[in-house]
Amino acid sequence: MSALTGTGPIEVIIVLIGAVISALLVGFLAGLLSFKVKDRWCPHCGTTTSELARQQPGHAR
Numbered sequence: 001m002s003a004l005t006g007t008g009p010i011e012v013i014i015v016l017i018g019a020v021i022s023a024l025l026v027g028f029l030a031g032l033l034s035f036k037v038k039d040r041w042c043p044h045c046g047t048t049t050s051e052l053a054r055q056q057p058g059h060a061r
Contacts, residue, residue, distance in 0.1 A: 041048055
């Protein structure tokens with residue numbers, strides 16, 4: 001016999017919704033932990049850090 005024997009459509013929908021929410025949560029947390037916005041802009045002047053690398057060494061960092 002199958003493990004799904006006796007389960008109704010409501011139970012299947014609830015399990016699918018739980019799986020989707022879990023996958024979204026894991027993806028959100030992975031993106032949140034790997035995203036580094038603070039390294040893109042200078043906290044003093046707002047210039048992007050790629051532009052700062054090309055500027056004079058006298059920039060206040």
